[in-house]
Amino acid sequence: MGRSVVAEESVQLFIDGLFGTNQWMIGLILGQNSSQRDFAIELVRSPIDDTGEDDEKGHTVKKKKKPSLDTVDEQWTAEHARQVSRMLPGGISVIGVVAMAAPDVMTKSQAKLRQVMFAIHKTVTKGDVLLKDADVTERILLQICSLTRKTTCRTIDVSDLKSTFRPAELKYQSFVNRWSQLNTQVSVNVKIPVMKSSSRSNFQKQIQLGVKSWCKSLSQSLCLLNGKLKKLDELLDTTQTHKKKGGSAVSGSGPQNFKVAFLLQNNSANTTIENKVCKSMIILRGRISAKCYMNNKATVGEAVEALKEDVIHSLLSRCDLLCEDLQQTEDDIIDINTTPRRVYVQMPRSQIEISDYMFPDESTQDCVGRIQELLDFQISPDELKIDIESLPGMFLLADLGLSSLEASNIMIFFGEKMMASSTHVPAISIVGFEWSL
Amino acid sequence: MRRLATKPWLNLDTNALNPIIVPKDAALKDGSPLSIAQATKSSESVNVHLLHQLSSSADDVPDCTPVIHCEQNDFTYTSIPLNIDVVVMTTKTTPVSQLPRLFSKGISNQLIAMEDCMLTYYQNEKFHIPESYHFSIPGFQHLLNVVYPRDKSEEELESHRRNLHTKLVIPLDKPLLRRTRRYVFTEERNKEGYLTNTHIGLPQSGDGQMYIVSGVYSYHHYMQDRIDDNGWGCAYRSLQTICSWFRHQGYVDRPVPTHKEIQQALVDVGDKPSKFVGSRQWIGSIEVSTCLDQLLGVTSKIMFVNNGTDLGNKGRELAVHFQTQGTPIMIGGGVLAHTILGVDFNEVTGQVKFLILDPHYTGGEDLKVIQDKGWCGWKSEEFWDKTAYYNLCMPQRPHVI
Numbered sequence: 001m002g003r004s005v006v007a008e009e010s011v012q013l014f015i016d017g018l019f020g021t022n023q024w025m026i027g028l029i030l031g032q033n034s035s036q037r038d039f040a041i042e043l044v045r046s047p048i049d050d051t052g053e054d055d056e057k058g059h060t061v062k063k064k065k066k067p068s069l070d071t072v073d074e075q076w077t078a079e080h081a082r083q084v085s086r087m088l089p090g091g092i093s094v095i096g097v098v099a100m101a102a103p104d105v106m107t108k109s110q111a112k113l114r115q116v117m118f119a120i121h122k123t124v125t126k127g128d129v130l131l132k133d134a135d136v137t138e139r140i141l142l143q144i145c146s147l148t149r150k151t152t153c154r155t156i157d158v159s160d161l162k163s164t165f166r167p168a169e170l171k172y173q174s175f176v177n178r179w180s181q182l183n184t185q186v187s188v189n190v191k192i193p194v195m196k197s198s199s200r201s202n203f204q205k206q207i208q209l210g211v212k213s214w215c216k217s218l219s220q221s222l223c224l225l226n227g228k229l230k231k232l233d234e235l236l237d238t239t240q241t242h243k244k245k246g247g248s249a250v251s252g253s254g255p256q257n258f259k260v261a262f263l264l265q266n267n268s269a270n271t272t273i274e275n276k277v278c279k280s281m282i283i284l285r286g287r288i289s290a291k292c293y294m295n296n297k298a299t300v301g302e303a304v305e306a307l308k309e310d311v312i313h314s315l316l317s318r319c320d321l322l323c324e325d326l327q328q329t330e331d332d333i334i335d336i337n338t339t340p341r342r343v344y345v346q347m348p349r350s351q352i353e354i355s356d357y358m359f360p361d362e363s364t365q366d367c368v369g370r371i372q373e374l375l376d377f378q379i380s381p382d383e384l385k386i387d388i389e390s391l392p393g394m395f396l397l398a399d400l401g402l403s404s405l406e407a408s409n410i411m412i413f414f415g416e417k418m419m420a421s422s423t424h425v426p427a428i429s430i431v432g433f434e435w436s437l
Numbered sequence: 438m439r440r441l442a443t444k445p446w447l448n449l450d451t452n453a454l455n456p457i458i459v460p461k462d463a464a465l466k467d468g469s470p471l472s473i474a475q476a477t478k479s480s481e482s483v484n485v486h487l488l489h490q491l492s493s494s495a496d497d498v499p500d501c502t503p504v505i506h507c508e509q510n511d512f513t514y515t516s517i518p519l520n521i522d523v524v525v526m527t528t529k530t531t532p533v534s535q536l537p538r539l540f541s542k543g544i545s546n547q548l549i550a551m552e553d554c555m556l557t558y559y560q561n562e563k564f565h566i567p568e569s570y571h572f573s574i575p576g577f578q579h580l581l582n583v584v585y586p587r588d589k590s591e592e593e594l595e596s597h598r599r600n601l602h603t604k605l606v607i608p609l610d611k612p613l614l615r616r617t618r619r620y621v622f623t624e625e626r627n628k629e630g631y632l633t634n635t636h637i638g639l640p641q642s643g644d645g646q647m648y649i650v651s652g653v654y655s656y657h658h659y660m661q662d663r664i665d666d667n668g669w670g671c672a673y674r675s676l677q678t679i680c681s682w683f684r685h686q687g688y689v690d691r692p693v694p695t696h697k698e699i700q701q702a703l704v705d706v707g708d709k710p711s712k713f714v715g716s717r718q719w720i721g722s723i724e725v726s727t728c729l730d731q732l733l734g735v736t737s738k739i740m741f742v743n744n745g746t747d748l749g750n751k752g753r754e755l756a757v758h759f760q761t762q763g764t765p766i767m768i769g770g771g772v773l774a775h776t777i778l779g780v781d782f783n784e785v786t787g788q789v790k791f792l793i794l795d796p797h798y799t800g801g802e803d804l805k806v807i808q809d810k811g812w813c814g815w816k817s818e819e820f821w822d823k824t825a826y827y828n829l830c831m832p833q834r835p836h837v838i
């Protein structure tokens with residue numbers, strides 16, 4: 001028996017809307033994999049690759065052929081999936097590909113669609129920090145015949161290059177607005193001493209490395225849900241079990257919201273003194289927001305995992321975006337760089353909020369543009385929730401400018417609160433003690 | 438040990454860091470008394486994890502999207518692991534919610550002590566890792582905590598200890614604060630597999646005054662350590678018990694010597710020919726005293742007793758030994774060796790009873806058997822052979838800190 005795919009009812013409407021307006025399309029299926037079934041929440045059309053091919057003089061020449069499904073560039077679609085993934089909250093990911101074409105083109109495109117699915121998997125999982133065990137690697141291919149309007153749903157295991165498509169059962173339901181939502185705010189405080197021996201160019205690498213060890217300890221942290229410690233194998237949505245006990249199967253309860261707090265455990269195996277001759281210190285400090293959505297059969301453990309992934313994903317995305325930005329503008333690495341803040345907006349057909357990253361010098365219009373291009377839906381700038389996270393105030397930037405490296409006193413930080421400072425130690429400049437958290 | 442008689446009290450132990458505290462038993466609610474955690478466990482201590490709250494609005498992390506601050510400067514970055522290990526004492530009815538307040542004081546004290554330790558022992562651009570040790574000192578109802586620098590020998594730390602002894606007004610001739618004497622919590626105990634202080638729980642000795650060994654010893658007897666010494670190793674085992682006492686009391690660092698090491702020591706001092714090593718030859722009280730001197734640097738008094746009956750007249754002398762030295766005594770006579778752990782001496786009648794630890798026991802580490810069958814127990818003077826003469830090796834405490 002194949003997998004079963006449950007699609008949100010609005011997906012049907014979206015498909016219906018495709019007919020007549022489009023000859024063909026390729027897009028992404030956004031949703032949630034679970035061990036029992038896959039939940040398809042939203043379809044997102046990939047933008048058409050209209051960059052063309054640059055000729056040697058730099059002019060864009062028209063493509064010889066009209067774009068069509070069988071000539072889609074799988075790298076283009078994979079890049080689209082990568083950028084879309086960056087905008088998704090925890091628990092929601094690209095779980096498949098949707099394609100529409102005339103029957104003959106569809107037949108021709110089978111190999112291409114397979115390539116697209118593998119390319120997406122490769123691109124999206126690149127740079128994953130957490131090694132997830134028991135992760136579902138079955139991805140959905142939803143094919144729509146533009147002529148007969150018939151839909152075919154199949155799945156393929158994208159972790160295995162030899163795997164083949166298997167038929168899957170598709171049905172429509174309305175479920176996503178009953179899903180639980182987890183929200184958190186996490187303080188990040190990472191100090192990365194840069195060794196003298198490391199080369200100047202890998203600023204991005206240095207940040208990634210330093211942040212990764214922080215991510216690792218986060219992934220091992222404990223969680224409080226609404227202030228309570230819960231067993232990981234417990235069901236997240238407890239209203240479900242209550243209903244069963246009550247005997248009535250009415251699905252009347254609203255979505256559950258959890259506020260999550262992370263508690264870091266001491267897991268440092270480091271028992272020796274480390275000395276590094278350094279040329280600079282990178283300090284990353286601030287607070288980030290994260291959220292995830294979980295189906296109502298999910299366990300606490302799965303939910304917490306998804307939320308942790310979102311925190312890590314979001315932190316890495318910001319650092320990557322900042323580094324890309326620095327490279328693009330060819331700015332030198334200046335003293336203080338502000339990472340883009342995360343802004344949220346609700347998707348048009350569900351309660352799910354997706355996000356974008358907005359640099360301090362960008363306007364909401366930039367986000368609106370990106371969302372339209374990548375997620376294929378229109379919003380007005382005031383629908384954006386930009387106040388979940390704030391930008392650093394001027395006084396803070398001035399504050400950070402004070403050279404912490406000039407301090408020649410021993411400073412002991414506890415948590416990050418300074419506990420005591422004391423006598424001058426000559427001949428060596430100590431910038432603080434890293435607590436083995 | 439006596440400290441634990443204060444039953445309504447609990448020790449809370451932490452060996453992690455950070456401002457939130459969660460008992461390992463996660464079922465505990467904020468308001469519930471700590472004793473719930475103890476229902477099924479020993480009542481000595483509750484282990485506690487300290488966790489770092491990542492989601493609180495900590496005032497030191499700016500409440501804004503992360504800022505990356507990059508400073509160019511040449512410096513040496515030193516990272517020193519600090520293993521925070523704090524014990525607080527509390528009543529069993531204290532609600533869990535009180536713990537953070539109790540611990541934060543303990544933790545900040547320890548941090549200050551660690552900072553102090555790092556600065557004091559910072560030398561030639563080299564730091565020593567500060568390490569936390571707990572001590573149970575006779576006369577104190579609570580544990581004491583001392584921070585010592587790692588990689589410094591006990592000799593190098595002598596003045597440090599002398600200073601502490603003076604401040605705490607504890608005897609200046611006992612190594613009460615050496616690291617080897619650190620307090621070991623119940624769950625970490627008996628890792629070596631030997632029973633300790635097997636006399637605790639024995640029935641009343643008699644009608645006199647009890648004078649017994651002070652501190653901790655472990656019970657060494659036949660067939661332990663996968664060595665079949667049944668019939669020849671009793672004096673070796675008695676010596677091992679004495680060595681364990683010196684180790685537990687912090688006088689020495691060295692592990693309890695094996696039979697081979699004991700024999701080698703006797704060869705080394707020229708007491709025995711080299712073929713003695715690996716043999717099954719007996720040793721007596723004099724050899725035991727030689728070994729103590731050679732291996733531990735401990736001198737012993739030897740008491741000669743003409744016959745078993747005469748031992749009955751040695752009550753006062755033995756009482757004085759346990760009062761002033763408190764060390765286990767090895768006694769050899771005839772073909773047998775025993776360990777004397779204490780005496781019950783009646784001033785009026787002069788009657789004496791002996792607390793004997795018998796190394797001839799060949800069974801497993803079962804305290805009930807050992808006590809019920811008298812392998813550790815009170816004996817009258819009839820226990821001794823009236824016709825044999827006895828030598829007693831009475832180890833003397835070195836006067837050290």
